[in-house]
Amino acid sequence: MPELPEVETTRLGLLPHLKNQTLERLTLRRDKLRFPLEKSALEALLPQTLSTIERRGKYLLFKLQSHTLLLHLGMSGSLRLEPLGTAPKTHDHIIYHFPKQQLHYHDPRRFGSLEILKEGRLKKLGIEPLSDEFNGAYLHQHIKNRKSAIKTLIMDQNIVVGVGNIYASEALFISKISPLREGASLNIDDCTRLCQAIKQELTRAIAVGGTTLKDFIQPDGTHGYFSQELKLYGKKKQNCPNCKTPLEARIITGRNSIFCPNCQK
DNA sequence: CGGGCGTCCTGTTCGC
C-alpha cells in the first residue's frame, strides 16, 4: 500500500541515519522480487558511499557515487533499520549493510523491486503531484480526450505519480467528484479542485507520517500510515461521513473504489 | 496510442 506519503516518510526517516554512510554490501536472500535481482552487478558496485536518498513518485533512489539503486516498495514493502548482526525475519529479502547498522527490506507479497537505475528507466513517469506544475490546467490537458474513469487517470503514473488507490479515493471524495466519471467530462474547475484535494491529502499524510517516523526504526516496521484520517478507505458498508448516505463500492479498472453516490457527482 | 485485463504474491478477511 505504500503510496507517495509512505515512501516519502520512509525516505525522511532513513536519511539522517544513512546519509554519507558507506553501503558496504548487500545480502540478497532471494533470486528475484518482482524482477530478477542483478546479483553480480549489484555486488560489483559495492562498497560505495550513499550520498543521499531521493524519491521520484513511489520510487526511492539510493544515490551512490557511480550509480543509483532504484527501490520500489510494491504494495507490501517496508524498510527498517536494525542493529548490526540482527537476524532477518521471514520476508526480509534484502539486507543493506552499513558500518553501524543494517537496513532490512521486508516484503511479504514480493511486488517490490530493486534494480540499478538505467538511462531512461523513469522517463515515462508523469509529474510530481506536489510540484507547482501539477495544477488544474495540467490535469485538464492530460485527461480532456480520455474516456477512462477519472479515478483510473489520477492513478496513472504516466500522468501524475504517487497517487494510488487510497489517496485517489480520498481526493475524489473531498473534491466531490464521482470516481466513475469519464476523464473528458471534467472541466477546468473540477480539475483544479481535484488537484488541490490530491495535494492537500498527500501533504497531510506526509505530515502525519512525520510524527510517527520513529516507527520506521522500530523492529515491527510499522508505517506511519494516515489511516485514522482516511474518510473512506476500508469503510465499505458504512455511511458517508458528510450526508450519511450508504457508501457505494464499485470495481473500477480492477480496483475496489468506495464513494458517496450523493456527495460525489 | 488507448483501454481492458491478467499476472505476480501471501496474509487477512469473508462467507458458508
Add this chain to the structure above:
DNA sequence: TGCGAACAGGACGCCC
C-alpha cells in the same frame, strides 16, 4: 468453529 475462497494492490505485459 473451521475451512477454503476471495480479496488486497502497483506496475507491467499482452491483446485488440
